[in-house]
Amino acid sequence: xxxxxxxxxxxxxxxxxxxxxxxxxxxxxxxxxxxxxxxxxxxxxxxxxxxxxxxxxxxxxxxxxxxxxxxxxxxxxxxxxxxxxxxxxxxxxxxxxxxxxxxxxxxxxxxxxxxxxxxxxxxxxxxxxxxxxxxxxxxxxxxxxxxxxxxxxxxxxxxxxxxxxxxxxxxxxxxxxxxxxxxxxxxxxxxxxxxxxxxxxxxxxxxxxxxxxxxxxxxxxxxxxxxxxxxxxxxxxxxxxxxxxxxxxxxxxxxxxxxxxxxxxxxxxxxxxxxxxxxxxxxxxxxxxxxxxxxxxxxxxxxxxxxxxxxxxxxxxxxxxxxxxxxxxxxxxxxxxxxxxxxxxxxxxxxxxxxxxxxxxxxxxxxxxxxxxxxxxxxxxxxxxxxxxxxxxxxxxxxxxxxxxxxxx
Amino acid sequence: xxxxxxxxxxxxxxxxxxxxxxxxxxxxxxxxxxxxxxxxxxxxxxxxxxxxxxxxxxxxxxxxxxxxxxxxxxxxxxxxxxxxxxxxxxxxxxxxxxxxxxxxxxxxxxxxxxxxxxxxxxxxxxxxxxxxxxxxxxxxxxxxxxxxxxxxxxxxxxxxxxxxxxxxxxxxxxxxxxxxxxxxxxxxxxxxxxxxxxxxxxxxxxxxxxxxxxxxxxxxxxxxxxxxxxxxxxxxxxxxxxxxxxxxxxxxxxxxxxxxxxxxxxxxxxxxxxxxxxxxxxxxxxxxxxxxxxxxxxxxxxxxxxxxxxxxxxxxxxxxxxxxxxxxxxxxxxxxxxxxxxxxxxxxxxxxxxxxxxxxxxxxxxxxxxxxxxxxxxxxxxxxxxxxxxxxxxxxxxxxxxxxxxxxx
Numbered sequence: 001x002x003x004x005x006x007x008x009x010x011x012x013x014x015x016x017x018x019x020x021x022x023x024x025x026x027x028x029x030x031x032x033x034x035x036x037x038x039x040x041x042x043x044x045x046x047x048x049x050x051x052x053x054x055x056x057x058x059x060x061x062x063x064x065x066x067x068x069x070x071x072x073x074x075x076x077x078x079x080x081x082x083x084x085x086x087x088x089x090x091x092x093x094x095x096x097x098x099x100x101x102x103x104x105x106x107x108x109x110x111x112x113x114x115x116x117x118x119x120x121x122x123x124x125x126x127x128x129x130x131x132x133x134x135x136x137x138x139x140x141x142x143x144x145x146x147x148x149x150x151x152x153x154x155x156x157x158x159x160x161x162x163x164x165x166x167x168x169x170x171x172x173x174x175x176x177x178x179x180x181x182x183x184x185x186x187x188x189x190x191x192x193x194x195x196x197x198x199x200x201x202x203x204x205x206x207x208x209x210x211x212x213x214x215x216x217x218x219x220x221x222x223x224x225x226x227x228x229x230x231x232x233x234x235x236x237x238x239x240x241x242x243x244x245x246x247x248x249x250x251x252x253x254x255x256x257x258x259x260x261x262x263x264x265x266x267x268x269x270x271x272x273x274x275x276x277x278x279x280x281x282x283x284x285x286x287x288x289x290x291x292x293x294x295x296x297x298x299x300x301x302x303x304x305x306x307x308x309x310x311x312x313x314x315x316x317x318x319x320x321x322x323x324x325x326x327x328x329x330x331x332x333x334x335x336x337x338x339x340x341x342x343x344x345x346x347x348x349x350x351x352x353x354x355x356x357x358x359x360x361x362x363x364x365x366x367x368x369x370x371x372x373x374x375x376x377x378x379x380x381x382x383x384x385x386x387x388x389x390x391x392x393x394x395x396x397x398x399x400x401x402x403x404x405x406x407x408x409x
Numbered sequence: 410x411x412x413x414x415x416x417x418x419x420x421x422x423x424x425x426x427x428x429x430x431x432x433x434x435x436x437x438x439x440x441x442x443x444x445x446x447x448x449x450x451x452x453x454x455x456x457x458x459x460x461x462x463x464x465x466x467x468x469x470x471x472x473x474x475x476x477x478x479x480x481x482x483x484x485x486x487x488x489x490x491x492x493x494x495x496x497x498x499x500x501x502x503x504x505x506x507x508x509x510x511x512x513x514x515x516x517x518x519x520x521x522x523x524x525x526x527x528x529x530x531x532x533x534x535x536x537x538x539x540x541x542x543x544x545x546x547x548x549x550x551x552x553x554x555x556x557x558x559x560x561x562x563x564x565x566x567x568x569x570x571x572x573x574x575x576x577x578x579x580x581x582x583x584x585x586x587x588x589x590x591x592x593x594x595x596x597x598x599x600x601x602x603x604x605x606x607x608x609x610x611x612x613x614x615x616x617x618x619x620x621x622x623x624x625x626x627x628x629x630x631x632x633x634x635x636x637x638x639x640x641x642x643x644x645x646x647x648x649x650x651x652x653x654x655x656x657x658x659x660x661x662x663x664x665x666x667x668x669x670x671x672x673x674x675x676x677x678x679x680x681x682x683x684x685x686x687x688x689x690x691x692x693x694x695x696x697x698x699x700x701x702x703x704x705x706x707x708x709x710x711x712x713x714x715x716x717x718x719x720x721x722x723x724x725x726x727x728x729x730x731x732x733x734x735x736x737x738x739x740x741x742x743x744x745x746x747x748x749x750x751x752x753x754x755x756x757x758x759x760x761x762x763x764x765x766x767x768x769x770x771x772x773x774x775x776x777x778x779x780x781x782x783x784x785x786x787x788x789x790x791x792x793x794x795x796x797x798x799x800x801x802x803x804x805x806x807x808x809x810x811x812x813x814x815x816x817x818x
Contacts, residue, residue, distance in 0.1 A: 312456075315723040378719050
């Protein structure tokens with residue numbers, strides 16, 4: 001009785017989610033294939049209005065490289081996207097980034113370029129290079145063309161060198177007086193290791209020690225505040241030995257980032273068969289969600305000060321799309337790992353907020369930036385930082401997890 | 410009859426404004442002298458909570474240099490602040506910036522430093538250097554110590570070189586493919602020229618050609634869209650010949666910045682006795698205010714896209730304190746110049762919004778960042794960019810203009 005009337009069975013719930021997620025993934029892929037491909041100059045536009053109209057032709061390497069990765073991965077892993085036009089879009093994007101995004105001799109990658117591919121900006125970070133590795137290594141996975149592997153390996157080696165040995169080539173103008181560990185660096189490196197292992201499973205042992213180092217580095221950002229002060233807190237910046245740093249940057253939390261770190265660690269825990277790491281990962285996801293969820297208006301806040309002192313990010317209380325994508329992945333992965341219904345409820349809570357506020361069922365893809373109250377503040381689907389990545393990655397991963405779950409329930 | 414009953418006379422209105430502005434200036438000066446001075450390490454804190462508590466000890470060169478300038482100018486120009494402790498605070502701040510903010514051999518100035526003065530960040534722009542010149546030249550004006558003049562002159566020469574001859578020393582990593590003129594560069598240079606002329610009036614002729622160049626550069630940012638499309642539009646970025654640039658940055662308007670440019674030009678027009686420049690300046694102020702004022706909630710928007718396409722600044726609809734300070738100066742200066750009551754009404758409109766939303770009568774100084782609806786979003790009085798500058802500069806200038814106006818009415 002209960003299963004078919006008042007409360008739906010878990011299976012029905014999962015089926016409902018699966019249907020919703022698959023339809024959204026279809027719309028999202030269509031939106032970007034229809035509007036982002038630059039047939040004239042190559043590469044992808046990411047500055048797209050709500051209906052897909054291009055509002056700026058500048059090419060940004062983060063969304064471009066991520067789009068190449070995403071298309072190649074959809075081609076490789078999702079049957080209905082294993083189609084020539086998907087691979088063709090990925091490959092054409094790959095040619096543009098090989099030719100224009102990377103300065104081959106230094107392996108440095110520009111942040112932005114003109115429509116034609118002339119460089120505009122170069123950052124003093126490793127992120128453009130990391131997304132470049134994601135893109136070309138996934139293209140290698142699909143095509144097995146040596147030139148992709150060559151670029152991926154050379155750039156990966158440089159990134160490891162910059163992070164662990166010497167960052168001089170990144171061009172910092174001032175040597176930092178104290179060592180600050182930024183959560184994003186071990187996170188991005190762990191993501192790259194996962195990518196390399198997926199592309200060439202035989203190399204897993206090669207990256208094992210580096211993976212452990214990343215896990216250890218990320219763990220240093222996790223501070224236990226005790227049960228009556230919210231439990232674990234994942235700090236964006238800590239000192240060399242993991243201690244809390246003074247000032248705003250030392251009190252800064254980014255709930256979406258912390259939740260993403262949580263599922264990175266949970267994935268790693270499953271791979272390395274570590275239950276203690278899984279427990280930490282689950283705790284990170286839950287406590288970061290508790291800290292980040294806006295009890296007043298719903299949705300995840302963008303930045304929090306650990307001690308409720310003035311936030312310095314003007315957008316701190318805005319609701320951005322990507323933390324909600326990370327939370328969807330994290331809670332479904334947590335549910336898959338534990339079968340604890342509480343995680344499935346949380347997945348439903350995030351999905352429900354997202355469908356009501358971010359999703360555009362008319363044109364596809366999500367809006368990116370809402371006010372604290374949940375009203376669309378920037379009427380666009382993409383920009384310098386938002387491209388074909390967080391939304392389809394979450395939908396693709398959730399679709400796959402829901403399929404697996406449905407097969408076993 | 411009319412003067413004393415229903416509507417107050419202009420004189421009464423001006424007296425009311427004068428009283429309000431003077432009281433606010435007193436509170437503001439007290440707030441910063443009480444809370445920002447670092448007696449232990451020298452220099453000024455700018456990260457101050459609503460009640461003045463320091464929430465971050467990082468030293469930021471923009472607010473520090475501006476505070477030195479502001480204190481020295483108040484000491485020099487406002488009788489009730491011509492007090493030893495005001496000069497002492499300015500001089501001590503001056504010692505800190507001489508010792509720590511500038512790398513003397515290159516004249517480059519750091520953007521941020523530790524509490525003790527160790528450098529953290531260096532930007533690829535001329536702004537830290539420009540505020541450094543403001544600070545040390547005003548200290549020279551007050552003290553006539555040669556070492557201040559020496560630093561001011563050397564740095565001013567470097568800035569002119571970087572802007573007009575060769576920017577290599579600023580450390581740009583990528584040569585721009587097309588020349589983009591940013592409104593802030595000629596504006597800041599025009600501000601520096603005004604400062605140099607104030608400090609040493611005998612040098613006015615020396616800066617005359619450079620001043621004309623700045624006016625010409627700023628004028629290139631002014632586009633006439635015609636009466637039915639809002640009249641003049643001041644663009645943040647234009648091409649070398651003043652043409653509209655493609656993309657977001659080419660459509661970007663910053664109403665506060667445009668209004669500030671307006672009063673810079675009006676001041677220049679008065680100095681050079683140019684009625685045509687004054688007419689342009691007045692038109693810039695009025696049209697920028699019309700474009701920037703939020704008819705729905707009041708207050709000035711932070712960023713606008715000329716064609717109402719998606720703004721890229723997440724904070725575009727926030728109400729920030731400083732555009733309101735610039736508008737107060739601009740409208741009162743416009744009224745003083747024309748005696749047109751319309752400008753005085755606008756001054757009153759901006760002052761009224763500011764008193765209701767930004768001013769903190771309890772602790773002094775204004776809040777800096779409101780939501781579009783006018784609610785305080787960041788509960789602080791200062792930060793990396795907000796210090797002892799825009800509020801007291803506007804209050805000091807408006808107090809002086811109101812005094813002048815009251816003497817003649």
